[in-house]
Amino acid sequence: MEQVTTENTTQATVSEKKLKPATLKRAWLIWFFWHGCSQQGENLLGNAMAHTMTPVVEELYTTKEEKSAAYKRSLTLFNTEQQLGAIAPGIICGMEEAVAAKEIAPEVSDAVKVALIGPTSAIGDSMWVATAIPLLLTICMTVTNMGGVFTYGGPLLYMLGYPILTAVISWNMWKLGYKTGLEGIHKFMSSGRLAQLTSAMTVLGLVVIGALTASYVSVYVPVMITPPGGETAAIDLDKLINNIFPGILPLLLTMGIYRLYAKKKWSPLAVMGLILALACVLTGLGYLTGVYA
């Protein structure tokens, strides 16, 4: 009985170790600016993670041995999408607090850290990098295309708007991770809310990419079919194709590249080579059929 009470009292005193809001913000700032520095194949973002944890570790622990152990744990392999993925280091800060309070074993925190890599990378990559960034760029490109002062305005809008928007979301994701911890994330993910949000973003992204494909991908077939006898009856093959189905060639090219890249795992460089070869062939046809002189 006596032992239990002493244990409880010690636990009560140490679990008061709550991180100051300023410390949390300092850790986030380190993450925000230096998450990508010194990444390599061994621990990926491990160095950046250890750097991020410095204010947290310094506040939570007192002895050199404790600090050293905490730093060593933070240097292990880590990766995530670095902007919306800020939820992951947010959770890790919360976990470190629990480890310092001896509420959980360090091994649990390590396991959670590894478990966070996949899902948080996926949220950030599919929602932010693959949908929000292209959408924002598309809107700003449209503004830029309006010409005049908008030649400056479009790029500036993205240049200033993107980091501000991202910083606000990243900080909130960080706080969310810290407050709700792994359980909160788990609840959020299993509630289906995330899946709904992702699929709504997918709808948005697909419509915009469809429109971009129609607007900007251009495939021109410079072929003149001249029937023997009459120059005037020459048929412009490109016009003919577009009369049947406007934009069928850009559409087919885009779908073809999608297949090569997504299904056949071609590298972007290989696809570029193919596009260059195609450009040579088409231009050659143009010279052969007399479209280019």
Added chain:
Amino acid sequence: MSVLQAILIALFVYLGSIGSVVGNTLGWYDLGRPLVASLIVGLIMGNVPVAVALGLLLQLANLGSVTPGGAVGWDLSYATYIGVGGALAFYNGDMATTVALMWVFSTVGGAIGVAMWNLVYAVNLGVNRVAMKGAENANPRQIAFANAGLGNIIGFVFRFVPALIILITTAVVGSQTGFNVAEIIPAWLTTILGAFGGMMAALGMGILLSFLMKKPVHFAIFIIGFMMIKYLGLSMMAVAIFAIAAAVIYYSIVSAKEEKKQEGGVA
């Protein structure tokens, strides 16, 4: 292009690369995007309209440029700053030649950028030893120095220096000796590179689609966007706004359905 202009552009090559001192949000995803980069090159070179026109072409071709899992397929920062800067140095009023030149510069620049990234990725392994020592000594300054200090010194050396060498040996020397590129680029090559550029936008779209198109129904949604432009003749901005509205409606319908299902489950 003056040496000072080359230095400034090379500096931005570094700032816009992955892991630069300003962070990826301000660097790789902002200063490194062709839309932004071309404005900066335009300001440095004193010709914003042409620079941004070139930047828009590169932006479309690279709209899908992301870095999943640290694998850099294409170094956009190098490709854009070298591409737009190099082409602008020889600009003489002929847009077709300038566009052709931009593709040449950006392809060479991008390829060198990828090589540099792989080099940095390997050299950074040495940083791990310093960071580990910092952990053993429980020294936060040493860890910070390893990550932000050493990481950036390595990044700077392998990005700024090669970019500067490329720009000085080609753009600076070429433009200051009054070298006329339009004379050595034959018309057929300009035509090929023009066609290449038009089709390169499909690469940007294809890569984006690889993230989003997972089910047959996704193709149907994609086609709706395509047809809104080709058949209905809407502007890009109109489609973007329709798409946002559609996504919001979709989300509210789906989440209402989910709530109903959960309530039903409880009852």
